[in-house]
Amino acid sequence: MTTDYPERPESVPRDPDPPTRANEVGKQDPVTPDEAPEPSAPEVESARLLANQARPVLGAEGFADERIDELASAFIAKDLGESVEEFLRWARLEGPAGPEADRVL
Numbered sequence: 001m002t003t004d005y006p007e008r009p010e011s012v013p014r015d016p017d018p019p020t021r022a023n024e025v026g027k028q029d030p031v032t033p034d035e036a037p038e039p040s041a042p043e044v045e046s047a048r049l050l051a052n053q054a055r056p057v058l059g060a061e062g063f064a065d066e067r068i069d070e071l072a073s074a075f076i077a078k079d080l081g082e083s084v085e086e087f088l089r090w091a092r093l094e095g096p097a098g099p100e101a102d103r104v105l
Contacts, residue, residue: 043073050076074094075091
């Protein structure tokens with residue numbers, strides 16, 4: 001497949017010192033668990049309270065205690081809302097199983 005480009009008109013000036021192309025994309029390095037930022041004490045406490053308030057409802061819907069704690073921490077860390085109702089809606093969308101639920105041990 002050949003791509004034909006129109007000829008550049010001679011009237012268009014060329015930059016004598018064009019910028020260099022970026023060879024590296026400034027991507028953020030992946031964070032390992034040891035490097036993950038520590039949540040502040042108020043965030044930890046807020047997540048714990050939220051998990052405890054939602055535990056009876058989510059537990060009855062099949063969520064494990066560890067999953068509820070994990071979801072509450074994520075909800076607070078991502079600043080997705082403040083109320084228990086908002087958390088319950090979001091937790092149900094995330095589901096009772098984590099991202100590694102299908103992994104065979």
